[in-house]
Amino acid sequence: MSLQDRTRFDPAEVEPRISARWLADGLYHPEPEGAADENYSIAIPPPNVTGALHMGHALNGSVQDALIRLHRMRGQRAKWILGTDHAGIATQAQVEKRLISEGTSREAIGREAFTERVWEWRSEFGGTIIDQFKRLGASCDYEEERFTLDDGYAKAVVKVFVALYDKGCIYRDHYMVNWDPGTGSAISDLEVEDREVTDTLFSVAYPLSDGSGEVVVATVRPETMLADTAVAVNPADERYTHLIGKSVVLPLVGRELPIIADDYVKVDFGTGCLKITPGHDPNDFEIGRRHGLEELSAIGEDGCMTADAGAYAGLTVAQARTRVVADLEAAGQMRAAEPYTHTVPFSHRSGERIEPLISLQWFMRMDELAAPAIAAVREGRVRIHPESQSRRYLDWLENIRPWCVSRQLWWGHRLPVYYRGEETYVGAEHPAGDGWTQDPDVLDTWFSSALWPFATLGWPDDTPQLRAFYPTNVLSTARDILFLWVARMVMMGIEFTGEVPFTDVYCHSVIQAPDGRRMSKSLGTGIDPLDLIDGGPRPPVFTEGGDFPAYGADAVRFGLMAMSSTQDVRFSEEKVAQGQALANKLFNASRFILGKVPEGTGPAARPTTVEDRWILSRLQRIVGETTERVEVFAFSKAVLGLYDFVYGELCDWYLELIKTREIDDDLAATLTYVLSETLALCHPFIPFVTEELWTHVPGHEDGLLAAAPYPRVEPALIDVPAETRVADLITAVTALRAWRETTDLPPKTILPARIPAAYADTQTLIARLARLEPIGDDGEASALVPVPGGVVEIVAGYLVDPAVEAAKREQRRAALTAEIARAEGKLANPGFIAKAPPHLIEAERGKLARLREDLEETGT
RNA sequence: GGGCGCGUAGCUCAGCUGGUCAGAGCGCUCGCUUUACACGCGAGAGGUCACAGGUUCGACCCCUGUCGCGCCCACCA
16 A cells, blocks of 8 residues: 555554564564574563453563564564463363353362363463464564463473472471462462451450469450460560469360460560460461470361361351350450451452461472572672662562462362372372372462473473573563562572573563552453554543544554553553554654655665754664663653654654755665664564555565664764754754744744854755745844844844834843853852862853853843 | 652653753643644743751752652561
8 A cells, every 4th residue: 555545554454464474474483593692582471371461461562572573673583482371270260150150160070071171261262362462563482382281381390390399399298378268279378468357356364274363365266266275475574474384274175275485476465465376377377386386277178167176166167256255255254355457368369268277288498499599689690670679579588488389279280299098209200009199289370480481492301492592581570470470480490490591570560540540350440452452442440431542552562661660650541642643653754755755765874964964863862772771671761762753853853854855866865764764763662653664665665674673873973063053953943933923923924034154054944944034234133033152133124023022132131141140159159169070160151151142142 | 567669840750870950741822724744833831849857069869857649578466
């Protein structure tokens, strides 16, 4: 289609066409050759197979694609490792929901049939998010898509588990876990969310065994007292020191409990006396382990009271609480009951209240692997951006705790653990002999994703992919999985490959809803990136209703990068609109240039005038700035800088300056060069529009911009004098236009004027843009417009009101006089003269001299 | 409770190691069918840089405190 057929860039028409060309070309798939340090790779944070593209994916995708495209254009083999995560809990929950809607359930169909259903689900919906990445223009290696549960990956997971077991890092233990009654599984601390809840705080009296009195303890969970095994006080609490070593009798049960001393107990909270229930409270568990207390479980995984609960066995937790409270009251041991608001853990997945339980689980000891991961960041072998995030990373690793890696799910990597009676076998293969049964649990999803950067490349085999692309270069992610995922990848990477899995970690912003709340579908604050691209409906969080315009992928990419920062930011539709405007501006600038340039013009920098030298010099500046900004992950500055260049310098000034020039070979070549370089420079950020326009540039019909060389700074084209000359021109023209706005002159009137000699090389340009006609000495000036290095004298006779001009002159004199006074005052300050750096003093003196000259020129 | 960060034009945000920084985009006002673009062009108005002290010749930028907001970690029975 000819460019001249339309005046607007139409992403809906262009993007599918361009996308198809990229995919057909194969440039997304680099051959696994060469060494990792000459190639460039990024492992995508694998989206959940069941997921749909959300704002975080879109921003992260834009960022990673900009990096990948830029390095690909630099001639590196650039591989963006693609794949999806099996996402144990999330996926299992989705399929279970479907089963329930079909009137059946996971339990009813059994494990084998269930996992089969999940695989079916995956083949049906697993491609959705991949297709959405394509819509965004993400240049992932779609030819080698991986899945955290595919055969090769499973092999890597088993190898790692067995190796860590053999090393003694993985072990089975009774431990306090966050039991989620909703999913019937232990979940990690990181999957727990806190909610504020109002409970009743009960004060219960425990009589001393020797009959000398009682101590009062407070609890919101009286039913757990059935599993109490001690009472603790602070060793420094003089109210109780005499009781340490004595014992109390547990009401309703009659068990004798020692009174122990532990610093954990707060002297100034409650009665300063704490009942210890190692089986049902994480802190009590720790205390219990410190003091070697017995660990009783009064509550079972089914949410009912166990045999340890004695007379209460079989009741639900709620029933037991009611009974215990009633019995305590009947026994006269209840001292108080008052409302109490506090935060309580809930399952992020099922929404149910966490039941802390002691349970037999598989754990991984982390300290040994953490040490090298700490060193890697400390020593700068892994750099985290922004730097402030590395502190969080280090704090977490330095206080790391054992990781509960077993999950009571069916969807995931089943533990390579086998039992026969009292025997336990851990190994890649099913053990020989009869009677072995495999552990039913699967591994925490993050266990497998921790291997992502190398398991995707074929590890543990020594593959060409691994040699060519590992370690990867950059890992880009939101902060929230810095611990869950990033830290664990560093640990596993170092342990199993001997190398850090990436050298830079970029933590991008979290985009919040326009009102500052978290983006969430259920809150109505979520914005679907595809709705922005295609023009879908605005979610309720927008005050304005209706559909989004079909902004297109470039606009969304630009907008998201423009919004991003080192901290969280609010979504701003204006930034997306700005991206759309930029795409459209490039489209029209290209139409303009290509409409002037004859067929067959090759791009070349052949400046013949000051404005040619200026734009070429400015182009070098923006090339350098953009490159530097990407290197330090300043994507917002990078894209906004490109916007400013295209609008502010290329279109507003250069194209206007050359508009009336005859197009000779030199100018045609230069225009083509500037356009080509600008398109290439912008391509990693807004790939579609630039690729489309590239095809219209003479000589580019067949080649892909995505495979063209990225611009580099050409020092020979930097021209400081030209930059100064045109900067003055811009200031002068702006001043002249502003002056005209203050008059009643019809906008188009051409006015005779004397332009200072300093503007000899640019005066015809100034005259055209400011609608002046340069004249000689004849005629009396009716207005004076100050410009850098002189004054433009307007000779407009009666068209200009002398009184108005005189008033303006007076105003200017007053402003200059005030400025001069300020500068004089500063220079008269002995402190300034004595302590300020000499170059600043000089600058101030120069400024004063100029101000005095300017005042002189205003005449009298 | 600990840690981090933020409060700059109506809105969303830039302002590097203190010395033309008081800025950009959008919005708003005024004027333009100027032969690439009205998703355009030109010109404007708008801020005591949260508040109070302090350091300094000089602070939006450093220090202290106060108020407001966000996030992370720990999670006081």
